[in-house]
Amino acid sequence: MYPSLQASIRRFVSLEEAEWALIAAAFHPKEVSAKEFLLRKGQVCRHIAFVESGLLRYYYLVGGKEMVGNFFFENSFVGDFGSFITGQPAVQFIDTLEDCRLLLASHSDWQQLYGRIPALERFGRLLAEGLFVHAQQRTASFLLDSPQQRYLNLLKNRPKVLQRVPQYMIASYLGITPEALSRIRRRLALEK
Amino acid sequence: MYPSLQASIRRFVSLEEAEWALIAAAFHPKEVSAKEFLLRKGQVCRHIAFVESGLLRYYYLVGGKEMVGNFFFENSFVGDFGSFITGQPAVQFIDTLEDCRLLLASHSDWQQLYGRIPALERFGRLLAEGLFVHAQQRTASFLLDSPQQRYLNLLKNRPKVLQRVPQYMIASYLGITPEALSRIRRRLALEK
DNA sequence: CGTTTGCTTGAATTCTGTCAAAGCAGGTGG
DNA sequence: CCACCTGCTTTGACAGAATTCAAGCAAACG
Numbered sequence: 001m002y003p004s005l006q007a008s009i010r011r012f013v014s015l016e017e018a019e020w021a022l023i024a025a026a027f028h029p030k031e032v033s034a035k036e037f038l039l040r041k042g043q044v045c046r047h048i049a050f051v052e053s054g055l056l057r058y059y060y061l062v063g064g065k066e067m068v069g070n071f072f073f074e075n076s077f078v079g080d081f082g083s084f085i086t087g088q089p090a091v092q093f094i095d096t097l098e099d100c101r102l103l104l105a106s107h108s109d110w111q112q113l114y115g116r117i118p119a120l121e122r123f124g125r126l127l128a129e130g131l132f133v134h135a136q137q138r139t140a141s142f143l144l145d146s147p148q149q150r151y152l153n154l155l156k157n158r159p160k161v162l163q164r165v166p167q168y169m170i171a172s173y174l175g176i177t178p179e180a181l182s183r184i185r186r187r188l189a190l191e192k
Numbered sequence: 193m194y195p196s197l198q199a200s201i202r203r204f205v206s207l208e209e210a211e212w213a214l215i216a217a218a219f220h221p222k223e224v225s226a227k228e229f230l231l232r233k234g235q236v237c238r239h240i241a242f243v244e245s246g247l248l249r250y251y252y253l254v255g256g257k258e259m260v261g262n263f264f265f266e267n268s269f270v271g272d273f274g275s276f277i278t279g280q281p282a283v284q285f286i287d288t289l290e291d292c293r294l295l296l297a298s299h300s301d302w303q304q305l306y307g308r309i310p311a312l313e314r315f316g317r318l319l320a321e322g323l324f325v326h327a328q329q330r331t332a333s334f335l336l337d338s339p340q341q342r343y344l345n346l347l348k349n350r351p352k353v354l355q356r357v358p359q360y361m362i363a364s365y366l367g368i369t370p371e372a373l374s375r376i377r378r379r380l381a382l383e384k
Numbered sequence: 385c386g387t388t389t390g391c392t393t394g395a396a397t398t399c400t401g402t403c404a405a406a407g408c409a410g411g412t413g414g
Numbered sequence: 415c416c417a418c419c420t421g422c423t424t425t426g427a428c429a430g431a432a433t434t435c436a437a438g439c440a441a442a443c444g
Contacts, residue, residue, distance in 0.1 A: 131324045
């Protein structure tokens with residue numbers, strides 16, 4: 001059994017040995033080097049992957065411009081959940097920013113696991129709830145905070161992002177242009 | 193059994209008679225007239241309610257200004273899911289915009305139902321997944337669309353909101369001031 | 385009929401987006 | 415070892431759009 005995956009699931013539910021074995025059998029390891037696509041717009045997302053190591057992002061492509069929706073670090077699940085759940089074609093791209101070790105499980109793998117491991121249904125619910133709470137907070141930050149405040153929040157809450165992601169992607173994640181972010185950083189530096 | 197609640201759950205899972213009875217017993221009807229609070233900032237959200245009829249919203253209060261996070265119409269579940277799930281004090285207010293018929297179920301009611309009705313765990317997962325997908329789309333619209341485009345999207349996708357919600361709340365929901373929305377509407381009217 | 389509430393308008397300010405250009409690595413190939 | 419590319423960040427100038435503050439106006443309501 002993959003220890004980091006097991007630890008992530010254990011945070012929510014406790015399972016028996018036989019159930020862990022089912023899970024281990026459902027996930028397939030895959031190494032992906034940096035700057036490769038996991039999912040392209042228009043494809044249906046058929047796998048949700050667990051990130052053992054590395055870094056990914058999803059982004060929208062509109063009018064030739066990339067708008068970064070989110071980043072996926074180690075010990076999280078990555079995929080276009082919307083497409084995965086609904087079976088509709090993805091509206092976003094997912095690619096790797098660093099070399100990644102992933103554990104893939106297909107839609108049917110997940111459905112089988114849900115069928116065979118009742119407690120996993122609860123894990124899925126708690127995972128989805130957590131994703132929702134996070135997405136709602138992100139929406140709130142667009143309503144409540146200025147771009148500068150959003151940058152400061154990111155600096156405080158997810159400093160890893162600043163360290164491992166180029167600035168123009170961060171700007172896109174914050175909903176502004178690279179130029180605007182550059183000026184915000186200069187303003188902040190001058191104020192101190 | 194409350195027919196609209198039953199229909200909403202049936203969209204995701206099918207249950208037995210005895211299970212429907214458990215659900216009917218867990219929910220308690222409550223009439224709330226317009227402009228009353230269901231939840232105030234700082235309180236822990238202990239109930240998730242089903243909206244049989246009426247309209248509610250949740251909003252943040254920052255620097256004396258209300259920022260509307262979302263509206264809840266008939267046949268949806270209302271509550272501060274973040275607070276409900278985590279047990280942390282709510283950061284938002286929930287109040288009624290119209291007279292409402294609600295069906296309340298407390299946190300322990302839900303936990304008991306989850307324990308006694310395994311299929312309901314799946315319903316909870318699918319409900320949370322749906323909420324997440326919606327929240328993600330909303331975030332994307334802040335990244336991708338201008339305020340004018342967000343207004344047009346709202347006009348197309350949720351015209352009910354325009355008909356039943358005062359304009360200054362819509363502006364807040366869109367992340368702009370009432371003045372800005374008024375000017376956007378004038379621009380659109382002139383272009384035609 | 386006066387007050388409240390919500391919508392609109394105006395003027396000044398601030399900020400972001402856009403376009404263009406310049407600086408600044410880091411890496412490659414000669 | 416150096417010149418050159420290439421990708422990323424910074425800077426400048428300008429136009430566009432939203433915010434802020436203030437005031438006017440209409441409809442609803444007691």
